[in-house]
Amino acid sequence: MTEAKQTSGGGSLLIAWQLSNKRVLIVGGGEVASQRIESILVTGATILLVSPAEGIGSRTKELVSKYKESGKIVHIRRKFSETEDLENMDMVLTALDDNELSEKIVHMCRERRIPVNAADIPHLCDFYFGAQIRDGPLQIMISTNGNGPRMAALIRTRLQKGLTGLEGRAIEKVGLLRERLKERAPGVGGIEGRQRMKWMKELCDIWEMEDLAMLEEPTMEFLLNEGWSKDRKVLSPMETMPILRTKKQTVIRHVVTEGGQSTITAFILGAVCAGLFFTYRGR
Ligand SMILES: C[C@@]1(CC(=O)O)C2=NC(=C\c3[nH]c(c(CCC(=O)O)c3CC(=O)O)Cc3[nH]c(c(CC(=O)O)c3CCC(=O)O)/C=C3\N/C(=C\2)[C@@H](CCC(=O)O)[C@]3(C)CC(=O)O)/[C@H]1CCC(=O)O
Ligand SMILES: NC(=O)c1ccc[n+]([C@@H]2O[C@H](COP(=O)([O-])OP(=O)(O)OC[C@H]3O[C@@H](n4cnc5c(N)ncnc54)[C@H](O)[C@@H]3O)[C@@H](O)[C@H]2O)c1
Known part of the structure; x- marks a missing residue:
């Protein structure tokens, strides 16, 4: 990593975009759309999915039926409509097998100043997705800035191995x-x-x-x-020992009073058996 590479542009801004209760339009309902849906759902945004029923992928179908009742996904079973679908949108994602339509949607978004991502057309995207590691509030995004998405996925696997899970x-x-x-x-x-x-x-x-x-x-x-x-x-942590000791005493009391007797009996029996075993082996 050279300093020039860090400071001379050519990078992108890595931010944690707060989308809770915002409105996101996804156009297209195939495999890529299902990945987009999963990425957006964690943010708490509401998704408007516009895609004809016949082109819906199996994962997208599952997600729609799981979240339609909560209102988090609203699926409109038809083709994209210029006049209605972009109204009041905070973000637009295209996941289409029709590049021409994707480009058209991107231009409409530009006119309305809505941030847009067009799957497969990096030079028209306002932002890219990345590989992700999530653990509760911890969110790590790995981006190769469009150079090698597969590499981002592989680096995620490496990074995951370095985490404890805690x-x-x-x-x-x-x-x-x-x-x-x-x-x-x-x-x-x-x-x-x-x-x-x-x-x-x-x-x-x-x-x-x-x-x-x-x-x-x-x-x-x-x-x-x-x-x-x-x-x-x-x-x-050591200086908080008084409180930890109190906790430990509570645990011990709990073991003794709440059916802890059997645990203690088992422990004594185990100790006697081990003693007998080592006495026998020593001969
Ligand atoms: C990270 C991830 C997140 C996600 O999509 O959620 C993601 N792509 C993923 C996988 C993936 N995508 C593709 C392959 C096939 C192998 C390959 O091409 O390498 C694989 C690998 C696989 O499937 O394992 C095909 C592909 N992707 C793009 C193009 C267009 C082009 O490059 O021109 C083409 C067609 C290329 C062609 O036709 O040859 C473009 C983009 N893909 C991005 C993100 C953005 C840049 C991210 C970055 O550079 O870091 C960017 C620019 C726009 C965007 O989509 O936002 C997710 C993996 C993470 C995960 O597993 O979670
Ligand atoms: N960025 C990435 O990571 C990545 C990875 C793989 C593929 N891709 C590209 O992303 C695009 C989508 O991939 P996919 O596998 O999800 O494709 P897909 O063919 O499974 O899905 C396309 C969807 O678009 C819908 N659609 C078509 N015309 C429409 C219209 N006028 N209005 C609304 N919906 C319409 C279809 O009904 C279908 O649901 C492809 O161009 C693919 O090459 C991108």
Whole structure:
């Protein structure tokens, strides 16, 4: 990666586009349309799908029947109509086997300043799709900027191997903690805002991903009460031990009182058997 490549243009802006409750038109209902539908559904947008019934692919059919009741997908079984379909659209995607019509739709969108992606016609797209990794709030997009879509899919597989699977959960917990912190220290900017950011930053740096993924409400409260509220200190996982110890004691009490007897009996029996085994082997 050279610096020139980074700064001289030729790249695209990587952003997390917020489409919740916006309206997206998809024209065409084949295999590509079904992939587009899946990419859009996660955003919470409403999809208007315009495609004749006879050309609908099996995956698209499944998705339409699954989401039609919620109103998240409205399927209009006919060909694209210039006069009606583009009205009030926030985004348009063509997934057609008819390049001429795709081009026409792109030009209509340009006139209306609606962002558009035309599958198969990169030079007419306002934005490209990419390979994705999703784990809860974690979203990774791999883009080769039109050079090699298959390569994007292969790189996704490589990246997936480098993830533990705990990242999404850890991010969720950090999100909750940030919310709690903002309740205690509301407002934007100022000294408190700077302290809040410093505290959050340090906490994410000090805590391991695995520890963050295990963060529970009582530990969050402890971190905020004993750390943030007292002297803005970031406690390490070890320093939250009092709360963890209390949790452990609760678990032990639970095992002993709620049918834990059989577990303990099994443990003692196991220990006796192991002892006998090693005594026998030692002879
Ligand atoms: C990433 C992914 C996301 C998705 O589509 O959701 C995606 N294409 C995927 C797969 C894929 N697409 C094609 C193949 C066959 C092998 C091959 O050609 O390499 C495979 C491989 C396969 O099927 O495994 C055919 C193809 N694709 C485009 C053209 C037109 C052209 O290049 O001229 C042609 C016909 C070429 C021809 O006729 O020869 C164009 C685009 N495809 C893009 C995205 C955008 C650029 C993304 C980027 O560069 O990073 C861009 C520019 C526009 C757009 O569609 O937004 C998804 C894989 C991820 C996943 O598996 O999740
Ligand atoms: N970008 C990518 O990643 C990628 C990958 C593979 C293929 N493609 C290209 O994307 C296009 C779509 O691929 P596909 O496999 O989904 O094709 P497909 O033939 O399965 O689907 C085309 C759909 O368009 C509909 N259609 C045709 N005319 C219409 C009209 N006037 N109004 C509304 N709907 C109409 C058909 O009924 C059908 O549902 C092709 O050109 C293909 O080469 C792109």
